Amino acid sequence: MTDEAPGARTLLVTGPGGDGTSTVAAATAVAAARAGRSTLLLSQEPADRLAALLGTAPPAWPEEPVEFADGPAVARVDAAGRFRAGVLAAQRHMRPALDALGAGVLDDDELTELPGAAPLALLHALRTAHAAGRWSLVVVDLPPVTEAIRALALPGQLRRYLRRLLPPERQTARALRPLVAQLLGVPLPAQSLYETADRWDGELAALQRLVEGPGTAVRLVLDPTERSAALGRAARAGLALHGVGVEALIANRLLPAGSGDPLLAGLAAGQRAVLDEFTRATRLAAPHPVPHLGRPVRPADLAELPLPPLGEPGDAGAAEPTVEDRLATDGLLVWHLPLPGATRDDLGLVRRGDELLVTTGPFRRALSLPAALRRCTVAGAAFTDAAELAVRFAPDPDRWPDRALAGVPRAG
Template identity: 50%
Template structure:
């Protein structure tokens, strides 16, 4: 079974059209494709396709199936997992259980529904109408965050002492955690690992969508930095509503001036994207096929691009330092916040945060300083004389 190529399309209100055109293009090239609407409460993708999407995939075109994530089903699944375990305690308290019809998905369930859907896809290409960029970054970060919480709250090594729990309970005089807690931990860990594997797979990438008149320079810079913090890199930026080249020669001076400004802005955006492919669509494409042809032509479209490498440079002989280089294109010094916490480094970048375990050599060092240059954060570490071998 070949690995699934996953494209997460995120951005402004034109993202549904771009996602649908991207999926249609993949299907026309002979690849089994699934188009999935995630976190789409107003059914914008339904309007772009002209059909009503359901949780069960349905054929839209040869080789192309369409569906939407089922937040209600994801919430009920999570509630059933917890509610069944808590039922004895609730019965003891005299609590009245909730009927399935009463359950309504809570805020944040859309993220869990998407993470649950990604590993289950059986297709050559998966195109997802993803949440807006800020929510998408938070969703991509969620499995790693939850894995960390799970490891702290229910450590895996504690399961080795299961046979001793009755004895420990007698000695301590308090009940030990029940068997179901460890069983639930194993299930949760497996689900998180599967979601994280789908997110970090080499074929998974983000495709950003913006309008030609949106002046998105600063916004795209921050989005790129947030994605890079969590190990992701956009495979392309799609600009829609681009005026045709002929508009610069229009006899209408207003239209010619507008087209000239837009051409300059597009060139500046291409330079700011720093090697990320810039794809454009015009205001006149009336069908999804026309949008797909304009974006991708006869080629396969942009491929997933790995994020910049995070490496440790050995400068002990020259400067007595080890330098950890973190590629964070788009980051700015004013947005950065660094905190050393034991064997971890907490990196804040605007609204985004990530807790990074330090490489083994750096755990025996003290932070000596940091600098940001050309999109690379260099953190300097000096060996701790009390811990470093002589």
């Protein structure tokens, strides 16, 4: 079974809280299903709210996908239920050890989910959906955008922590482990610990490929207010930092221009001014307008909302870091990272060994340096007018081949 069916796509729908993300996600899934695509909608909305949005009334929404005639399959991700099931399963697996220690066990009705359970449950559901191979499109109704980006970054961050705590290259052949332990005078981690870490790394790597792969993109939903635009701009930079592209910007609840009512006309002009500034700062294409209906959206409206057509895989990927070779002219290599939406005041940069730790607003990512840059020292950095973080590297003469530096001017 593969992690992702051939040609399968993932559309992640998010935005500042309260901007209509769930409605746009549901409408996107409905439109795709009616266009003939096998579609699954994943959501963490409460059961009653999800049922009301879709026009159904189940007393309790099951986690398994529910098929609807002429519509998408829908699955509600129950983070609390998944957490309880996981804890109970772990207790059953460890029961002999717990009994030997005289430890008590936890009952289902006393378990409450811990922080971090919701994003892990959502990511697990996403991978399970792709592994099933039943859908060509999975639409994910994500939580508000700051929380959503942290969830998408989780697999890569956890893999980094695993590699730091249990570096794979420090594994020792099983036959030599007792000898090495005696020489060092300390016990070595059990081989089973490394094997468990390898298994976890494989699972996290599969999730990371899904999140950062060319078949995944975001639909960013924005109710054009100053507050939403500020959150959305930071989110655009955070998505770029974590390698997730934006397929479309949805300008939700737009008021009609040219209204005879001065109040409505002023509000509409304000919305468009916010959008103009937002697209300029984030370098996104023109937003796709979804009009304000003048009332709450009803289930029958989902199929009628004017959403953009679905793009093709690979047409919305985030730009990757690149290295510019300026050795011949300036004696430098320049590492470029596109960060549209970022501002100079919100940027932070720290080099730690072979990594660059980049911060933009509330988001941080550790990026591995290419081999050539690992043999260099940081000579400076700037945020350019092209919305790129440009970090200058000067070759370290003690670690750089002499022939590569022949005739190269020294960096000042």
